[in-house]
Amino acid sequence: MKVKVAETAGFCFGVKRAVDKVYQLIEEGTHPIYTLGPIIHNEEVVTDLTAKGVQVIEEKDLASLTEGTVVIRSHGVGKAIYQELKENHLNYVDVTCPFVLKIHRIVEKQSHAGKHVVIFGDPDHPEVKGICGWCQGSYTVLKGRKDTEQFTPPNGKDICVVNGDVSHSFDPGIAVGGFADDPGFAAVLRGGVLDKDHTVGNGNGAVAAFISMANPHAVIASDCEHTA
Numbered sequence: 479m480k481v482k483v484a485e486t487a488g489f490c491f492g493v494k495r496a497v498d499k500v501y502q503l504i505e506e507g508t509h510p511i512y513t514l515g516p517i518i519h520n521e522e523v524v525t526d527l528t529a530k531g532v533q534v535i536e537e538k539d540l541a542s543l544t545e546g547t548v549v550i551r552s553h554g555v556g557k558a559i560y561q562e563l564k565e566n567h568l569n570y571v572d573v574t575c576p577f578v579l580k581i582h583r584i585v586e587k588q589s590h591a592g593k594h595v596v597i598f599g600d601p602d603h604p605e606v607k608g609i610c611g612w613c614q615g616s617y618t619v620l621k622g623r624k625d626t627e628q629f630t631p632p633n634g635k636d637i638c639v640v641n642g643d644v645s646h647s648f649d650p651g652i653a654v655g656g657f658a659d660d661p662g663f664a665a666v667l668r669g670g671v672l673d674k675d676h677t678v679g680n681g682n683g684a685v686a687a688f689i690s691m692a693n694p695h696a697v698i699a700s701d702c703e704h705t706a
Contacts, residue, residue: 492552492575493518493580499573500549501510502532508630510546512539514559517551543568553604557586578605581640582612588638589614596620599642606642620695 494658500517511532516524522560524534537555540562547569554574561680563570574582585595599606606619616635619642620626631637643692 488496490575490576492573493673495575496549496552496573497523500527500532503549503571504532508547512543512546513549513551515551515553517549531569540566540568543644547571550574551604552578554582554608555604558606558611574608578608581609581642583586585609585617585638586612586614589617590695592635593638595619596629596637596639597642598639599627603642609642 482632497518500511500513503511509531512535513527513532514535514537516520517527517532527535535543537559538608539579540559543566546570550572552573569625585597589612590594592615594615597609597612597617598621599609599619600621601607601610601619602701610617610619610701616632618629622630636676
């Protein structure tokens with residue numbers, strides 16, 4: 479039996495960067511270390527970090543902290559969390575994925591300019607919540623085709639569209655449905671505002687390549703931070 483490993487198998491760039499940083503902090507003797515949510519959706523890694531003293535907390539726990547270093551994971555957080563960390567004089571290390579940070583900057587700028595932000599993704603996903611937290615005005619989260627079909631663009635507003643969930647790979651020509659012809663939306667597209675996570679697209683492509691093989695016996699995949 480032959481086992482073939484996909485070219486893009488493993489943690490995505492942003493997650494690997496975040497995990498490596500936590501291990502670096504441990505080696506440097508930083509203590510205590512808190513991560514805002516699990517640093518990665520991989521039980522083995524989280525268990526190992528816990529054994530080394532790293533504690534997983536939620537945003538609501540920040541108010542009770544008086545010491546330590548808080549790690550902002552690759553999913554990112556909303557603008558208000560940075561303000562809370564600074565107001566409480568808490569040390570923090572920001573390992574938000576650069577691709578996610580780019581989306582934060584986009585929605586902050588475009589919403590400040592008066593555009594209505596449309597975010598494709600799961601509203602309960604931490605990455606989507608973080609993006610919502612950078613919107614300076616109105617926004618809508620569309621989880622699937624049904625949401626998209628029922629969405630009505632606000633009158634008189636241009637639209638900024640981003641893909642807000644790294645597990646949500648979509649074809650904008652299909653996903654945005656009927657409102658893609660909106661003049662404001664088209665202008666935003668020409669401005670290069672539409673964004674998506676390229677790593678997931680690459681991972682999906684690798685899986686598709688396996689499926690297209692002559693007689694594949696099985697394709698083994700995982701949702702643990704984009705291990706293919």
